[in-house]
Amino acid sequence: MRKSVGLNTLYQLIGKAMSAIATFIVTFLVARDLGATGYGDFIKITTYIAFFYLIADFGMNAMYIQQAELERSWPALIAARTFGSLCLIALSIAIASFLPGVRTQGYTSVVRLGIFLYSPTIVLQAWITTGNAMFQKSLRYDLAAWSIFFGSIGTVGLLMSRVPALLSLGVGAGVTAVVSLYFAMRLHPVSSWHTSIRDIMKLVTPSLPLGVTLIFNLVYFRADSVIITLTRPTAEVGVYGLAYKIFEVVLVFPTFFMNAVYPFMIQKTRDMKKIFFRSALFLFLVSCLVLLVLWIAAPLVSLINIDFTLSVNALRVLSLGLPFFFVTSATMWALIAVNKQTALAVIYGASMIINIVGNILLVPHYGYMAAAWLTVGCEGLVLVCSGILLRNKL
DSSP states (O other): OHHHHHHHHHHHHHHHHHHHHHHHHHHHHHHHHHHHOOOOOOOOHHHHHHHHHHHHOOOOOOOHHHHHHHHHHHHHHHHHHHHHHHHHHHHHHHHHSOOBBSSSSSOOOHHHHHHHHTTTTHHHHHHHHHHHHHHHHHHHHHHHHHHHHHHHHHHHHHHTTTOOHHEEEEEEHHHHHHHHHHHHHHHHHOOOOOOOOOHOOOOOHHHHHHHHHHHHHHHHHHHHHHHHHHHHHHHHHHHHHHHHHHHHHHHHHHHHHHHHHHHHHHHHHOOOOHHHHHHHHHHHHHHHHHHHHHHHHHHGGGGGGGGGGHHHHHHHHHHHHHHHHHHHHHHHHHHHHHHHHHHHHHHHHHHHHHHHHHHHHHHHHTTTTHHHHHHHHHHEEEEEEHHHHHHHOO
16 A cells, blocks of 8 residues: 555656646746736636636546446546536636726736636646546556646647747647546546436536535635735736745645545545544645745745745745645545545535635735735634544544
């Protein structure tokens, strides 16, 4: 188990490292060439579309892994994701048409155009997520790493050819999606692609509580960016956006680690308590190390552009929440393994409401630093509540 978890976590980190390099190149060039205001518009577009990436997930991977009928559940998963993501593309464009914006603040006409052009990546991301379900079930994240490698090469190659950043990212996502599905289909060939509404609902229905949880978590994660966009200058969106982008990159580690641990939690229910505590302790120790590194290295972000000197303090505040975020990843997956998705949805729903209200009250007056402190505090609340619930269950 240790070897499998270690290798599959490593494969995911390698894949993320390649993706992060491509994203860093995009971020560096956009931030360098356009400054905080131009990068702020870029953040508005990509952050808005990222809302719909996670909605397209809807927790179906976790339910798919628990099902044994690959022959029927795999085509149903692809069909559900494809149809759902196409609906989300239409929804994202429709909502963007009504979002407020003026010439220098909010969702301007340029940002709306960018959202329209970037929205097709929702279906591409849905296919990547679907391929990852097969890789997670089979513990073959090495194939996911290869998929990301080819996609990252496509993104960087186009970007170096002076292709616009959004188009480069979109083409790279398309390459990753196609390669992911190819590897997944080779891993477990399916004799028939016929599916039915009944097969789809067998995935969607048990996923509803977890899907709602992910939506709550998504809103809870992104509400600060939206409120900063609507109430503060675009330059502040760029300053906070860069700090948050770095913070998000760090948060992939506990996600990747628990992706590899989760199948064992399901298979070895008698040992789940031991698996959880060892995982949580390991994640806590790693988070403390990463916190120290981020705190020391934070001033380096000002080297990108002098406009981002203010990102240093925001990044340092966000880094204080790393132990909460790392350990919460373990408690969340453990609660899913013991079928406590509904209670998990309640916890994240309450945290989302507190986060939104806090941002509405504080961000217009205190700016992005208030958003950073609220992010840390709300995640601490989630950890306490989920820990108490899990303690009673175990």
